[in-house]
Amino acid sequence: MPGADFLQLDPAQAGRGSLTAWLVETVRDAVSDGRLSPGDRLPATRVLADQLGCSRGVVVDAYRRLTDEGLLSGRHGGGTTVRAAWALAPEPRSATPSAPAAPFILTAQSGLAGDLPEPITPGPPGSPQADLIDLSPGLPDLSAFPRAAWARAERAALSGLTSSELGYGDPRGLPALRTALAGWLARTRGLRAHPDDILVVNGVSQGLTLLARTLGARGLRRIGFEDPGSFGAREHLRRWDLEPVPVPVDQDGLDVAALGRTGVDAVVVTPAHQFPTGVVLAPDRRRELVAWARAAPPSALAGLAGRLVIEDDYDAEHRYDRPPVPALRTLAPDHVVHLGSVSKSLAPAIRIGWLLAPAALQAELVEARYWSDLAGPALSQLALAHFITTGGFERHLRQVRRRHRARRDALLAALATHLPSSTAHGVAAGLHLLVTVPGIDDAAVVRRAGEVGVRVQPLSAHRLGDGPSGLVIGYAASTPDQLHEAMRRIAQVLR
Numbered sequence: 391m392p393g394a395d396f397l398q399l400d401p402a403q404a405g406r407g408s409l410t411a412w413l414v415e416t417v418r419d420a421v422s423d424g425r426l427s428p429g430d431r432l433p434a435t436r437v438l439a440d441q442l443g444c445s446r447g448v449v450v451d452a453y454r455r456l457t458d459e460g461l462l463s464g465r466h467g468g469g470t471t472v473r474a475a476w477a478l479a480p481e482p483r484s485a486t487p488s489a490p491a492a493p494f495i496l497t498a499q500s501g502l503a504g505d506l507p508e509p510i511t512p513g514p515p516g517s518p519q520a521d522l523i524d525l526s527p528g529l530p531d532l533s534a535f536p537r538a539a540w541a542r543a544e545r546a547a548l549s550g551l552t553s554s555e556l557g558y559g560d561p562r563g564l565p566a567l568r569t570a571l572a573g574w575l576a577r578t579r580g581l582r583a584h585p586d587d588i589l590v591v592n593g594v595s596q597g598l599t600l601l602a603r604t605l606g607a608r609g610l611r612r613i614g615f616e617d618p619g620s621f622g623a624r625e626h627l628r629r630w631d632l633e634p635v636p637v638p639v640d641q642d643g644l645d646v647a648a649l650g651r652t653g654v655d656a657v658v659v660t661p662a663h664q665f666p667t668g669v670v671l672a673p674d675r676r677r678e679l680v681a682w683a684r685a686a687p688p689s690a691l692a693g694l695a696g697r698l699v700i701e702d703d704y705d706a707e708h709r710y711d712r713p714p715v716p717a718l719r720t721l722a723p724d725h726v727v728h729l730g731s732v733s734k735s736l737a738p739a740i741r742i743g744w745l746l747a748p749a750a751l752q753a754e755l756v757e758a759r760y761w762s763d764l765a766g767p768a769l770s771q772l773a774l775a776h777f778i779t780t781g782g783f784e785r786h787l788r789q790v791r792r793r794h795r796a797r798r799d800a801l802l803a804a805l806a807t808h809l810p811s812s813t814a815h816g817v818a819a820g821l822h823l824l825v826t827v828p829g830i831d832d833a834a835v836v837r838r839a840g841e842v843g844v845r846v847q848p849l850s851a852h853r854l855g856d857g858p859s860g861l862v863i864g865y866a867a868s869t870p871d872q873l874h875e876a877m878r879r880i881a882q883v884l885r
Contacts, residue, residue, distance in 0.1 A: 392441060392442050392443030392444075392713070393441065393442070393709075393712065393713025393714050394433070394438060394441040394442060394714070395577075395578045395707070395714050395787075396432070396433050396438065396441075396577055396578065397416060397417070397420050397425065397426075397577060397580075398578075398579070398580050398713075398714045398716050399413075399416065399438075399441075399442060399713075399714075400713035400714070401442050401443060401444065402713065409442075409444055409448050410448050410451045410452050410455075413442075413448065413449065413452040414452045414455050414456060417432075417452065417456055417461070417462075418456065418459075418461060420576075420577075421461050421472060423582070424576065424582055425576035425577060425580065425582060426472045426573075426576070426577065427472060427573055427576075428471075428472050428473065429471055429472060430471060430472045430573055430577065431469050431470070431471050431781050432453070432462065432469070432470040432471065432472070433784070434469065434470075435449040435450050435453060435470075437788065453470050457470075460473060461473060469781075521843050522843050522844075522845060523843060523844050523845070523868060523872050523875065523876040523879075524845045524867070524868075525844065525845060525846045525863045525864050525865065525868060525873075525876055526845055526846075526847060526864050527665075527666065527821060527822030527847065527862050527863070527864035528622075528734070528821065528822070528864060529734075529738075529821070529864060529866060529867040530708075530734050530735070530736075530737070530790060530794070530821060530866050530867065531790055531793050531794060531797070531866050531867055532737055532867060534786075534789065534790050534793055535736065535737050536736075536782065536786045539777070539782045539785075539786065540736075540773065540777065543773040543774070543776040543777040543780075543782065544769060544770075544773040546773075546776050547769055547772030547773040547775075547776055548769060548772075550772070551768065551769070551772065555768050555772075556768070558764045558765050559765040559766075559768055560765060561756055561759045561760040561764065561765045562586075562588070562589050562590065562756055562759070563588065563589065563590025563591075563744075563765075563766060563771060564590070564768060564771045564772060564775070565585060566771070566772055566775040567590055567742075567771040567772065567774055567775040568585035568586070568588040568590060568744075569585045569775070570774070570775040570778040570779050571585075571588055571590075571744050571778070572584065572585045572587075572588060573778075573779075574778050574783070575728075575730075575744075575746075578707075578714075579703075579706065579716070579717045579719075579720075580716045580717060580720045581717055581719050581720065581723075581728060581746070582723065583746050587746050587747070587752070588744050588745070588746055589744065589745040589746070589747065589752070589755055589756060589759060590742065590743070590744055590745075590766055590771060591729075591742075591743045591744065591745055591759065591766070592741045592742070592743070592763070592766055593731050593733060593738070593741045593742065593743045594704075594729060594730075594731045594733065594743050595626065596743065596762065597729040597731075597743050597744075597745045598623070598626055598627070598630075598729070599626075599630060599762070600745070600755050600758045600759055600762065601727070601729070601745070601755070602627060602630035602631075602632055603630060603758055604751060604754045604755055604758055605632075605656070605691065605698070606630060606631055606632065607754075608691040609689075609691050610632065610655060610656055610691050610698070611631070611632065611633060612632070612633050612635050612654050612655070612656075613627060613632045613633065613634055613635065613654060613655075613656045613657065613658060613698075613700075614634075614635050614636075614637045614649055614652055614654040614656065614657030614658065615627075615634035615635060615636060615637065615657070615658050615854065616637060616639050616644055616658065616659060616660065616664065616665075617636035617637060617638055617639060617853055617854045617855050617857070618639065618666055618667065618849060618852040618853045618854075618857065619634075619639075619658065619660070619665065619666075619852060619854075620660075620665045620666070620702070620704075620852060621847075621851050621852050623658065623702065624658075624854075627658070634658075634854065635652050635654050636853075636854035636855050637649045637652060637657060638855075639664060639667060639669070640669075641669055642669070642671070642672035642674075642675050643659070643661060643664055643669050643670065643671030643672055643675050644657070644659050644661075644664075644671060644675060644679065646675055646678040646679050646682055647678075649679075649682065650682060654697075655686075655689045655691060655697045655698060656691075656697060656698035656699070656700065657697075657698070657699050657700065658700040658702060659671065659679070659699060659700065659701055659702065659718075660701075660702040660703075660704060661675075661676060661679075661701055661703075661715070661718055662703055662705075662706050662715040662717075662819070663704075663705055663706070663709075663715075663816065663819045663820045664816075665702070665704065665852075666816070666822065666824050666847075666849060666852050666862045667815055667816060667824050668815045668816010668817070668818075668819070668820060668822075668823070668824055669815075669816070670712075670715055671718075676718065676721060677721070679699055679718070680699075680718075680721050680722050680725075682697065682699070683696055683697050683698070683699050683722070683725060684696070684722070684725065696725070698727075699718070701717065701718040701719070701726070701728070703717055703718075703728070703730060704734065705734050705819070705820045705821055707734065707735045707787055707791075708734070708735075708790075708791065708794055708819060708820055708821055708866075709791075709818060709819035709820075710791070710794075710795045710798060710818060710819060711817065711818040711819075712818040712819060719746070724748065725748070726746070726748070727745065727746060727747040727748065727751065728744075728745070728746040729743065729744070729745045729746075730743060730744050731743030731744070732774065734821065735783075735786075735787060735790075736783075736786070740770060740774070741770070742766070742770060742771065742774055793866075794821065794865075794866045796870065797865045797866060797868065797869070797870060797873065798817070798823075798865055800865070800870035800873045800874065801814075801823060801863065801865040801873045801877070802814060802817065802823075803874075804873050804874040804876075804877035804878075805825065805877055807874070807877070808874075808877040808878050808880070808881040809825070809827060809877060809880065809881050809884070811827060811828060812825050812826065812827045813825070813826050813827075815860075821864055821865065821866040822862055822863060822864040822865065822866075823862075823863050823865065824849065824860050824861070824862055824863075825860060825861045825862075825863055826849075826858060826859070826860040826861075827860070827861070827884065830859055830884065831859065832848035832849055832850050832859035832860055832861060833848045833850055833851070833859075835848070835861065835880070835883060835884065836848045836861070838883045839879065839880050839883050842879045842882065842883060843879065844876045844879050844880060846861050846862065846863050846876075846880070847861070847862040847863075848860075848861065848862070849861065849862055861880075
């Protein structure tokens with residue numbers, strides 16, 4: 391199904407009217423409300439037409455109309471950019487919040503999905519483990535990392551680095567990156583934010599640490615958690631003294647009614663692509679979840695009159711057969727903290743993430759960031775800012791989506807060949823599949839798969855309670871040949 395991350399465009403929303411008119415109106419609205427700022431680049435007409443599943447003439451005509459209105463400008467070889475001026479009015483801020491905040495939602499893009507202890511390691515030559523095929527979920531195709539483009543971005547950042555930027559810097563992150571991220575999040579996730587609202591962190595793990603410490607100091611002790619849900623994220627929260635309470639997941643995502651019966655003040659969810667089942671949180675459930683937070687009784691969290699919802703948007707950049715799902719923050723921007731990173735879009739080694747919080751938490755989180763490590767590295771922040779603003783990030787994502795989709799298709803073909811009785815879940819997006827096979831003991835299958843040199847994860851490891859068994863299989867970091875060989879070995883184990 392067609393759709394573009396740019397402005398979360400979904401041609402199904404055009405209705406019966408002209409697709410060109412719909413595109414013109416959508417871009418015009420994005421310029422007027424600040425999701426698009428002067429100087430922002432629009433996708434090339436061929437690229438956007440391909441993503442929307444329409445003729446290039448539709449996009450060309452829409453760009454031409456907007457250029458005639460003075461909103462866009464274009465030149466041969468230079469692409470199309472936003473010309474109109476617009477300024478985001480900053481929200482009132484206070485270094486020390488003086489009143490309790492309304493109920494709000496905490497969002498996260500977890501880099502921890504799929505982490506499990508005791509990994510299988512390659513064995514001696516001649517052993518099955520010597521030819522280990524690691525299908526752990528959560529890793530992108532790291533061989534596709536844009537080394538040359540990133541090196542150019544670092545050189546550009548270094549050449550423009552001022553003497554003052556060689557110091558410890560702002561604990562919130564460098565202004566150049568926060569400004570670039572504000573534009574990127576507005577264009578691709580629909581998140582409107584002032585650069586001063588963004589806190590740059592060293593990956594999702596540090597963001598979760600800062601949040602856990604801050605919320606723990608406010609009195610939070612128990613937190614709802616999807617069941618099944620990411621083992622890695624669950625154990626990370628436990629490390630910081632937050633006890634996960636299981637909340638069941640069904641074909642529509644988190645069971646909000648069951649959440650209400652737990653008595654917890656906070657919950658972790660993965661609404662865009664539930665880990666590990668792959669379901670999308672249904673529209674009715676999204677509205678119920680926001681209402682659950684807003685209608686909360688007095689919270690156990692000191693100074694915050696409401697409950698918390700943690701939205702883990704961990705692989706929103708990777709989708710293949712469905713339109714983009716907007717971030718949950720777009721439903722309640724005054725009640726949301728959003729945490730994201732480039733771990734799955736570039737590489738975990740970059741160690742850059744971002745956190746957006748309401749004013750009531752900003753000062754505490756910045757202070758916690760300062761006492762954690764003073765500030766983040768300047769060069770990598772400036773390189774990422776350059777990579778985003780020059781369009782390199784978007785080009786990279788288009789390339790890796792094609793590679794990941796090809797590997798997803800290869801895994802589906804291998805399952806059809808070697809495990810025809812299996813069922814794959816979460817196919818339309820992400821970097822992994824949940825594969826269910828009737829009557830298996832997933833923990834036993836995983837142990838035996840390790841003996842023949844295949845590392846996969848059991849669904850049971852990501853559960854807090856009882857439920858069906860299955861295999862959680864990552865595909866992005868393996869070649870099609872490796873995926874076929876791995877499924878052949880697993881089929882042999884099952885036989």
